[in-house]
Amino acid sequence: VRRPQRGAVSLLMALLASMLALAFGIAVFLGAARGAEEHAQSGADAVAHAVALRANALDRRDELSIEAQAGRWCTQGGEADPAAEADGELCTPLFDEAARIAAANDVELVTVVVGPDTRDLHAAPVPGRLAVLVVVAAAGPAAGSPQLCGRSDATPLCRPEAASAAELVW
Amino acid sequence: VRRGARRGQRGAETLEFLGALPLLALLMLLAWQGVVIGRERAEAEADARAAARTAVLCPRQPAGPSLVDIDPAARSGDLRLVRSGAPDQGVVTATVTLPVQAVSSSVDPAAWGLGPVRASVTMRLEPCP
Numbered sequence: 001v002r003r004p005q006r007g008a009v010s011l012l013m014a015l016l017a018s019m020l021a022l023a024f025g026i027a028v029f030l031g032a033a034r035g036a037e038e039h040a041q042s043g044a045d046a047v048a049h050a051v052a053l054r055a056n057a058l059d060r061r062d063e064l065s066i067e068a069q070a071g072r073w074c075t076q077g078g079e080a081d082p083a084a085e086a087d088g089e090l091c092t093p094l095f096d097e098a099a100r101i102a103a104a105n106d107v108e109l110v111t112v113v114v115g116p117d118t119r120d121l122h123a124a125p126v127p128g129r130l131a132v133l134v135v136v137a138a139a140g141p142a143a144g145s146p147q148l149c150g151r152s153d154a155t156p157l158c159r160p161e162a163a164s165a166a167e168l169v170w
Numbered sequence: 171v172r173r174g175a176r177r178g179q180r181g182a183e184t185l186e187f188l189g190a191l192p193l194l195a196l197l198m199l200l201a202w203q204g205v206v207i208g209r210e211r212a213e214a215e216a217d218a219r220a221a222a223r224t225a226v227l228c229p230r231q232p233a234g235p236s237l238v239d240i241d242p243a244a245r246s247g248d249l250r251l252v253r254s255g256a257p258d259q260g261v262v263t264a265t266v267t268l269p270v271q272a273v274s275s276s277v278d279p280a281a282w283g284l285g286p287v288r289a290s291v292t293m294r295l296e297p298c299p
Contacts, residue, residue: 009183009187010186013187013194016194017197021197024200024201027208028204031205031208031209037212041219042222045293046292049226050293101292105291
């Protein structure tokens with residue numbers, strides 16, 4: 001009569017120990033996911049900042065600003081409309097800068113948009129401020145697991161995304 | 171005799187339970203240590219981002235900000251700022267290393283290969299007027 005009870009105590013202890021070990025693993029895993037989210041946000045901030053700086057230093061900055069106010073933006077990634085795109089020569093340096101800083105921060109570019117600041121829209125084409133919007137993705141702690149992560153699974157565990165906007169005083 | 175034997179067995183079970191308690195306590199500490207590691211990692215990322223944001227500004231301090239300037243609570247960590255690249259395309263990389271705080275003297279995160287945590291952020295330097 002006593003033996004099964006002793007087994008039950010051992011089983012309970014083993015179960016409790018397993019649960020605590022599992023809790024440790026989950027805590028580390030979730031902590032890594034939180035870190036990946038922060039990493040994505042850092043990357044997004046850095047890319048948006050760099051693109052805004054590059055846009056302000058363009059030789060044809062005024063031209064880009066007027067193009068943007070006319071509805072022709074610089075858009076990379078997402079569902080860009082070719083008819084609403086600015087001249088490629090104007091946009092290429094901005095996309096190159098975005099790629100350079102994204103690579104330096106070990107994040108993947110999802111979307112880069114450079115458009116006008118709506119407060120500077122006028123009837124006449126006058127250069128104004130340029131606003132930058134960036135979305136990037138970082139590798140989450142479960143990124144290598146095909147069971148947990150699909151190809152486009154933008155969850156904190158697999159591929160956390162972060163957005164950032166920047167605009168420099170012109 | 172049988173009643174005495176049963177009492178002995180009950181005592182043995184209690185002793186077994188008491189013997190396993192330290193193991194359970196250690197596992198609970200480990201679980202809590204996992205939470206602390208996660209928090210430290212997020213903290214390192216946030217500190218690196220804040221340090222990079224400060225270091226890109228003009229006028230820049232020659233030595234850059236210290237980690238305590240960025241995060242007064244991070245007294246035992248380390249911040250390294252590395253500037254590189256051409257003058258008009260220069261970048262600064264802020265790397266923050268934070269030791270993982272042990273939740274108990276019986277748990278050493280470094281011995282378990284769980285620390286320190288490190289985070290890096292690279293930002294473009296702003297031009298000086």
